Structure formats: C-alpha cells, structure tokens
Amino acid sequence: MVSMKDISVACGVSVATVSKALNDHKDIGEETKQRIRQTAKEMGYFPNSSARALKTNKSYNIGVLFVDEVPQSGLTHDYFANILDSFKIAVEAKGYDITFINCNHMRKGRLSYLEHSKFRGVDGVLIACVNFQDPEVVELAKSDIPVVTIDYPFKNRLAVMSDNAKGIQDLLKYIYSMGHRRIAYIHGQTNNDNVTGSRVKFFVKTAKELGLKIPKEYIIPGKYRDIPNSAKNAGRLLNMKERPTCIIFSDDYSAIGGMNEIKARGLNIPDDISIAGYDGSNIAAQIEPQLTTIVQDTRMIGRIAADNLINMIENPESTKPEHIVIEGLLRKGKSVRQIGEK
Amino acid sequence: MVSMKDISVACGVSVATVSKALNDHKDIGEETKQRIRQTAKEMGYFPNSSARALKTNKSYNIGVLFVDEVPQSGLTHDYFANILDSFKIAVEAKGYDITFINCNHMRKGRLSYLEHSKFRGVDGVLIACVNFQDPEVVELAKSDIPVVTIDYPFKNRLAVMSDNAKGIQDLLKYIYSMGHRRIAYIHGQTNNDNVTGSRVKFFVKTAKELGLKIPKEYIIPGKYRDIPNSAKNAGRLLNMKERPTCIIFSDDYSAIGGMNEIKARGLNIPDDISIAGYDGSNIAAQIEPQLTTIVQDTRMIGRIAADNLINMIENPESTKPEHIVIEGLLRKGKSVRQIGEK
DNA sequence: TGAATTTACGAAAACGATTAAGTAAACAAC
DNA sequence: GTTGTTTACTTAATCGTTTTCGTAAATTCA
Numbered sequence: 006m007v008s009m010k011d012i013s014v015a016c017g018v019s020v021a022t023v024s025k026a027l028n029d030h031k032d033i034g035e036e037t038k039q040r041i042r043q044t045a046k047e048m049g050y051f052p053n054s055s056a057r058a059l060k061t062n063k064s065y066n067i068g069v070l071f072v073d074e075v076p077q078s079g080l081t082h083d084y085f086a087n088i089l090d091s092f093k094i095a096v097e098a099k100g101y102d103i104t105f106i107n108c109n110h111m112r113k114g115r116l117s118y119l120e121h122s123k124f125r126g127v128d129g130v131l132i133a134c135v136n137f138q139d140p141e142v143v144e145l146a147k148s149d150i151p152v153v154t155i156d157y158p159f160k161n162r163l164a165v166m167s168d169n170a171k172g173i174q175d176l177l178k179y180i181y182s183m184g185h186r187r188i189a190y191i192h193g194q195t196n197n198d199n200v201t202g203s204r205v206k207f208f209v210k211t212a213k214e215l216g217l218k219i220p221k222e223y224i225i226p227g228k229y230r231d232i233p234n235s236a237k238n239a240g241r242l243l244n245m246k247e248r249p250t251c252i253i254f255s256d257d258y259s260a261i262g263g264m265n266e267i268k269a270r271g272l273n274i275p276d277d278i279s280i281a282g283y284d285g286s287n288i289a290a291q292i293e294p295q296l297t298t299i300v301q302d303t304r305m306i307g308r309i310a311a312d313n314l315i316n317m318i319e320n321p322e323s324t325k326p327e328h329i330v331i332e333g334l335l336r337k338g339k340s341v342r343q344i345g346e347k
Numbered sequence: 348m349v350s351m352k353d354i355s356v357a358c359g360v361s362v363a364t365v366s367k368a369l370n371d372h373k374d375i376g377e378e379t380k381q382r383i384r385q386t387a388k389e390m391g392y393f394p395n396s397s398a399r400a401l402k403t404n405k406s407y408n409i410g411v412l413f414v415d416e417v418p419q420s421g422l423t424h425d426y427f428a429n430i431l432d433s434f435k436i437a438v439e440a441k442g443y444d445i446t447f448i449n450c451n452h453m454r455k456g457r458l459s460y461l462e463h464s465k466f467r468g469v470d471g472v473l474i475a476c477v478n479f480q481d482p483e484v485v486e487l488a489k490s491d492i493p494v495v496t497i498d499y500p501f502k503n504r505l506a507v508m509s510d511n512a513k514g515i516q517d518l519l520k521y522i523y524s525m526g527h528r529r530i531a532y533i534h535g536q537t538n539n540d541n542v543t544g545s546r547v548k549f550f551v552k553t554a555k556e557l558g559l560k561i562p563k564e565y566i567i568p569g570k571y572r573d574i575p576n577s578a579k580n581a582g583r584l585l586n587m588k589e590r591p592t593c594i595i596f597s598d599d600y601s602a603i604g605g606m607n608e609i610k611a612r613g614l615n616i617p618d619d620i621s622i623a624g625y626d627g628s629n630i631a632a633q634i635e636p637q638l639t640t641i642v643q644d645t646r647m648i649g650r651i652a653a654d655n656l657i658n659m660i661e662n663p664e665s666t667k668p669e670h671i672v673i674e675g676l677l678r679k680g681k682s683v684r685q686i687g688e689k
Numbered sequence: 690t691g692a693a694t695t696t697a698c699g700a701a702a703a704c705g706a707t708t709a710a711g712t713a714a715a716c717a718a719c
Numbered sequence: 720g721t722t723g724t725t726t727a728c729t730t731a732a733t734c735g736t737t738t739t740c741g742t743a744a745a746t747t748c749a
Contacts, residue, residue, distance in 0.1 A: 006465070008705055019729050024707060034727055051462050055406070056705035058397040059734050066446070080422070080432040090422040097451040102467065104408070104446045109439040120393050123348070125444065232633040258630075265635050288600075288630055291574040293607050350735055361699045366737060376697055398735035401704050 007048045015044050027052075058126055067096055067314065068106040068127035070118055070145065072135045082230070083258075083286050084303060085134040088155060091307025092131060099315055106130060108141065118145040129318045131155070131310060137198065151321070153314040155306065157199045163317060163326045165310040169203040172299040172333045174211045176253065176281055179297070179335055181215050184344030185251040185279065188212070188219065191238045191263070193229035193255035201255075204283075208253075220247070229255050232262035239263035243270060243278075250279060251341060257282035257289035257298055260340075264292075275342035285336055294339035301333045349390045357386050369394075400468055409438055409656070410448040410469035412460055412487065414477045424572075425600075425628050426645060427476040430497060433649025434473060441657055448472060450483065460487040471660045473497070473652060479540065493663070495656040497648065499541045505659060505668045507652040511545040514641040514675045516553045518595065518623055521639070521677055523557050526686030527593040527621065530554070530561065533580045533605070535571035535597035543597075546625075550595075562589070571597050574604035581605035585612060585620075592621060593683060599624035599631035599640055602682075606634075617684035627678055636681035643675045 009023040016023070018037065026033045026041035033041075058064040069089065071079030079085055093103055106121050118141045122130055133155035135142050146152050146159045153163040180188055190208050193201045205224070212219050222245065228234045235254055239262065242249055254260040260282035264274060272278055274294055282289050285300025309329055317324045351365045358365070360379065367375045368383035375383075400406040411431065413421030421427055435445055448463050460483045464472055475497035477484050488494050488501045495505040522530055532550050535543045547566070554561050564587065570576045577596055581604065584591055596602040602624035606616060614620055616636055624631055627642025651671055659666045 006705095010705075020706080021708080021730080022728060024705095025728090028707085030708095032727060037727080051458060051466050053401070053468065053705050054466050055397040055400040055468055056734090057707080059395070059401055059736090060705080060707050062734080064397070080428050080435070081425075083423075086422050086428055093422070093447060097447075097449045100451065102446055102449070104444055105435060105439075107439045107444070109442060116393060124393050124396050126395065126397055258633075261630070261633055265633065268635055288603070291600075291603055291607065292634075293610055348735095352735075362736080363700075363738080364698060366735095367698090370737085372738095374697060379697080395735050398704090399737080401706085401734090402736045402738085404704080 064126040068130040070106040087303035088307040095311030170207040187249040189223040189249035191227040235259035235262035236266040239266040257286040279341040297338040406468040410472040412448040429645035430649040437653030512549040529591040531565040531591035533569040577601035577604035578608040599628040621683040639680040
C-alpha cells in the first residue's frame with residue numbers, strides 16, 4: 006500500500022505538497038505537480054478512503070436501508086431491486102459507493118439504523134422497502150443525515166414516489182373505457198403504507214367519478230406478491246352471483262395467481278373474464294395473454310432519488326426536500342377485453 | 348459525534364484506558380471498565396469505522412462485485428439477487444457490511460476493481476455475475492484480497508458453484524424416465540462461462556449414457572432469460588419433421604417464452620409436448636402447468652460463500668481455498684408428461 | 690523487610706490523509 | 720533599496736482509534 010508518504014520521499018517533497026498536488030490545489034508549481042502525479046501513477050498510488058473520510062468527514066458512501074433480517078425481501082423484490090439497480094448506477098456515476106445499512110451487532114452490541122449509518126459515516130441514506138412505522142426507521146429518517154425515501158413521504162424530507170393515484174386511476178379509466186362496469190380490486194395488505202392507501206382511495210374515488218357503484222365485496226384485502234393468496238381471493242370473486250367482469254390485482258405476480266385460478270375453472274382470459282395487474286414487471290409483458298398493467302418507472306425513480314440525494318448532500322443549503330412523484334405508464338396488453346360495441 | 352476523548356474526560360481517565368475498557372482488554376480494572384462502559388452508553392457513544400479501519404487495517408466490510416455499468420443486470424437477475432440476499436444476511440450476522448465494488452471514477456480518474464477494493468479497504472470480495480474473462484476481474488480474483496467467486500473456479504481461490512453437471516443430468520434422467528426419447532436442449536449463450544459449458548457437456552454425456560442419440564439440431568444455442576429468443580428457438584424445434592417430445596430450456600424465464608410459442612400453435616403442455624426449465628425461480632412454481640425444473644439452492648450458495656469467505660478472512664492460515672459444489676433439486680412439476688406405459 | 694512480580698493505568702506514536710498557518714525566495718513597485 | 724506582493728512550498732496539528740511501552744502502586748514471596 007503506497008501512501009503519500011512514499012511519494013513524498015520519492016519526490017523529495019513534503020506530504021502536504023503531495024496531497025495538494027494530487028488534489029490540484031493552486032499553490033503548487035505546475036512542474037512539481039506533474040512530477041508528483043507522474044510518480045504517484047508509477048508507484049500505483051491511490052487514496053485510502055478511511056483516512057480521507059476520517060479527516061474530511063465525507064465518505065463518498067451512501068447507505069441503503071432495505072428491509073433486513075428477513076430473507077426473500079428487498080433484494081429479491083422485483084420492483085425495489087430495479088429501483089436499487091438504477092439508483093446504484095446513478096450514484097456510482099458520481100463517484101459514490103453503496104453500503105447496506107442493517108441493524109446487526111458488530112463485535113459488540115446491536116446498532117440502531119441511525120447508529121449504524123453514523124458508524125459507517127455515510128453521506129446520505131436511501132430508505133426503501135421497509136416498515137416506515139418502525140421507530141428506528143423514523144429515527145433515521147428524521148436525523149440530520151440526508152435521507153431519501155421511496156414511496157413514503159416524511160415531512161421535510163426528500164421522497165420519491167410512484168404515482169399510485171394516477172396509476173390506479175388510469176388503469177380503472179381504461180378498463181371502464183373498454184366497457185367494463187363490474188370491476189373488482191384485490192389490493193395488497195396495508196400496514197399504513199402510503200402505496201396501498203393511495204391506490205385504494207383513488208380506486209374508490211375514480212369509480213365514483215365514473216358513476217360506477219362498486220359493491221363492498223368487490224374490494225378485497227389481499228397480500229402483495231402472494232400467488233396462492235390471490236388465487237384464493239380470485240376464487241371468491243368468481244363464486245359470486247354477480248361476478249365482476251374484470252379483476253384488478255395488487256401486482257403482476259398476484260395476477261398470475263388469479264390467472265391460474267381462472268384457467269383452472271376452464272375460463273378464458275379475456276373472453277370470459279378480464280384481469281389487470283400492477284407494476285409492469287418483465288414477466289407480465291411476456292405471459293399469455295399479455296397482462297394489462299401499470300408500468301412503474303423504476304428506472305426513473307432510482308435515478309431521480311439518486312440525483313436529488315446527492316444534490317442534497319453536496320448543496321445542503323440550496324436544496325429543499327421535495328416529494329417527487331413519478332408517473333407510471335399504462336401498458337394495455339391483452340388481458341382486458343372490449344365489452345359491447347365500440 | 349461523541350468520541351473516546353469525550354468519554355475519557357467524563358471519566359477522568361485516558362483515551363487509552365477508554366479504548367481498552369471498551370474492547371475488553373484484561374489490563375483494566377473491573378470497576379473502571381464498568382464505569383467507562385456505562386458512561387459510553389449514556390453519552391451515546393459508538394465507534395468510528397473509518398478511524399478504526401485506518402488503524403487496524405480491518406474494515407469489517409465486504410466488497411461485492413456484480414456486473415455493473417449495464418442496467419438490468421445482477422441485482423435484477425433472479426438467481427444472483429437471491430444469492431446476494433442470502434449472502435448479505437449471512438455476513439451481516441457476523442458483523443460485516445456490504446459495499447458494492449464498481450469501476451467508476453471518483454473525483455479523479457477511474458479505478459480498477461482491485462484498486463477500488465483497496466481504496467475501500469474491504470476485507471474480502473464476492474464476485475458473481477460478471478464476465479470472468481475480463482482482465483480486471485482476473486486481476487482482482489488473483490490478488491491478495493480474499494475472494495470468493497460464484498459459479499466460476501479460479502485456481503487456488505475459493506469458489507462456490509451450483510452443481511450444473513448433476514442438475515442437467517438429473518433433469519435429463521427424469522425426462523428419460525418419463526418415457527421421452529427425443530429431447531431437445533435450448534441452452535444459454537456461452538462466453539466461456541463455466542455454467543453453460545458444464546450443462547451442455549453433461550447433457551451430451553448423459554444422453555449418450557442413456558443410449559439416446561440426440562440429433563445436432565436438437566441442441567440449440569439460445570440466450571439466457573430472453574423470452575422472445577427462446578420462443579423463436581422453440582418454434583424452430585416445433586417446425587421439425589422429427590419434432591422432439593420434450594424441450595429443455597436454458598432457464599425458467601426462457602421456458603415461459605417456449606410456453607407462449609407452444610400455446611400459440613394450439614398445442615397443450617404437457618399433452619402435446621413437454622418442457623422443462625432450469626433455476627427453480629418462484630414464478631416457475633406458480634405458472635400453469637407447474638414447470639419441471641432444477642431448483643438451484645441459492646440460499647445455500649449465498650450462505651456457504653459468506654461463511655467460507657469470512658473464515659478465510661479471519662483464519663487465513665488454516666483455510667485452504669476450495670471449490671465447493673452445491674447440489675440443486677429436481678422439482679418435477681407438471682410440464683413433463685409420462686409417455687407410454689409406466 | 691527487601692526484592693520480585695502483578696495490577697491498573699497513562700503517555701505517546703501511529704494509521705493516511707487534509708489544511709491552516711508560516712516562511713523563504715522571487716518578483717514588482719515606487 | 721526598501722517595502723509589498725506573489726509564488727511555492729513546509730511545518731505541524733488534526734481526525735478517532737489502537738497498541739506498545741513505561742511506570743507507580745499494590746501484592747506476593749522468601
């Protein structure tokens with residue numbers, strides 16, 4: 006590990022000079038600067054992030070808090086994995102690295118999320134896919150560390166959110182425009198999250214605006230990404246006397262569960278019954294029939310989150326914490342049929 | 348940020364004593380030790396990882412190199428995302444954190460993967476889902492940093508690999524046992540990777556052992572996780588005069604492409620033609636008919652990689668770099684039918 | 690009681706960088 | 720020729736830890 010010390014002796018200058026030369030300070034002669042940089046390169050020098058972070062209090066490291074301790078979550082969650090993927094690319098392009106925040110013990114004792122973030126000295130944190138009611142999450146979000154949350158708005162904090170209101174609205178309006186009047190919605194479980202609440206609220210609101218009257222039994226609390234569960238709930242709807250002509254599922258995976266149940270009963274999609282999903286996962290575009298869904302713009306969400314977080318880190322004064330809403334896009338697919346004349 | 352200095356003045360001792368007390372050295376009196384720990388807790392102290400890493404040369408941080416610069420890769424790759432998920436849980440349980448390694452420029456210049464790893468001072472690196480021919484990857488793998496690779500064996504380096512030989516063998520034998528004799532294999536593209544090579548080799552070998560003669564045209568180079576591509580290749584097989592009775596796809600996603608093509612031709616799975624996938628993704632278990640596939644044990648792969656890497660980090664002498672092979676499991680599903688009498 | 694050992698702590702250097710403050714030399718101005 | 724201003728560096732402190740070495744006091748041993 007060649008350090009500035011090594012370069013300084015090799016060049017016959019002080020370490021201070023080396024540091025300044027490498028950091029392009031103006032009070033070093035052009036000739037010396039070049040000589041130092043040259044030897045640095047020749048000796049294979051590169052900085053030590055710990056030393057630099059210790060001195061400057063800046064780590065060029067961003068913490069990511071995904072739900073942890075539970076396997077099969079966060080990273081394996083299609084929607085969040087895509088957001089993280091895009092977030093990662095954006096921050097790395099600006100010279101930042103990503104470290105996961107967790108609540109595990111180190112050699113001694115357990116650290117809270119906030120403590121862990123400070124322990125690692127991260128410059129900012131992305132919070133996604135967690136229980137936002139968790140006191141530790143709240144503590145971190147309200148701390149003095151720059152924070153951006155996904156799909157949940159904290160007051161006076163940066164948030165990037167998928168436009169669930171408009172999404173469900175677009176979806177419902179489209180289904181309505183295809184002639185459907187009996188439309189059911191199997192939504193995800195809501196633990197006070199912003200997402201489900203928003204979707205259900207705007208589903209009801211839009212239905213009212215369209216003059217639809219949706220029976221209570223048409224709105225079913227289900228579970229996200231639970232195929233057997235959604236199959237069961239779809240079954241309940243299919244058993245009704247007044248069966249819906251279209252079922253909206255909480256997400257694309259759940260829609261697949263519904264498809265299975267529907268097909269198992271010998272019904273055809275969309276001839277006998279129409280369905281729609283939510284998310285716009287890759288798989289949804291490829292199954293037969295292609296699923297009608299709202300494509301959430303994960304690429305944009307991740308990028309915007311990254312750009313704004315870094316902006317907040319680098320210009321704390323000039324940035325004010327907004328709640329940014331990113332629209333999704335209706336993918337019509339083939340799973341909702343036209344009813345009646347056009 | 349309360350430091351040891353603060354605690355030392357609060358307790359009227361030296362920083363050295365505080366450090367030793369907190370690290371449970373034996374040359375501190377029990378009473379003082381307790382007093383110091385108590386005040387540390389009261390003052391909300393926790394260590395500074397940069398300072399500690401700087402001094403001890405140990406970061407309790409593990410680098411993860413996934414393919415980067417390309418969106419929609421690595422993190423969004425089901426198989427690797429699951430491995431990373433499990434790896435993350437395992438290392439965090441032992442007090443290590445995870446930082447992604449990439450080749451991006453920091454404030455100045457681009458860093459190679461190795462340089463980046465040293466810059467961050469990671470204690471070890473997980474390499475997965477990359478082009479193992481990349482000189483920079485090779486450089487990192489052969490460096491003095493403890494490294495574990497997934498699904499690719501470097502000489503004298505730790506590797507954890509899914510048992511592709513046994514996997515394809517089990518799959519083929521099962522299909523054979525169901526009475527199939529005309530079996531095709533649309534495999535993934537091979538850029539000198541270990542995985543595809545191994546699978547194709549053992550497909551051929553096992554076929555020979557079973558006395559099958561597989562026409563050349565039955566073994567088709569396709570692309571991993573490319574649904575349209577696999578649909579096209581499945582179409583080629585379906586057009587043949589001597590059509591196979593079963594098609595093995597490179598992975599579960601590709602199998603879905605095949606399913607689409609087959610259904611589009613009005614054929615039924617498995618009555619008219621049987622298919623199988625590879626991976627054991629969640630989705631494969633839930634589609635209709637349930638897909639016959641090899642479930643790769645991602646949970647185990649991640650955990651074993653983590654345990655062995657940490658072991659190598661903490662006991663460099665007593666550990667020798669093995670190539671560990673993790674078996675998958677045949678999931679029979681419903682997509683391969685019995686031909687002839689049982 | 691005197692010497693040897695143990696116990697409990699402190700002083701200080703070090704890890705690798707950054708940066709404020711200081712200084713010698715060169716140059717310019719009048 | 721004195722003074723003032725740049726220019727191009729160096730000195731030294733500092734970030735928060737860890738750790739080696741030293742040492743005074745307490746304890747044990749003979």
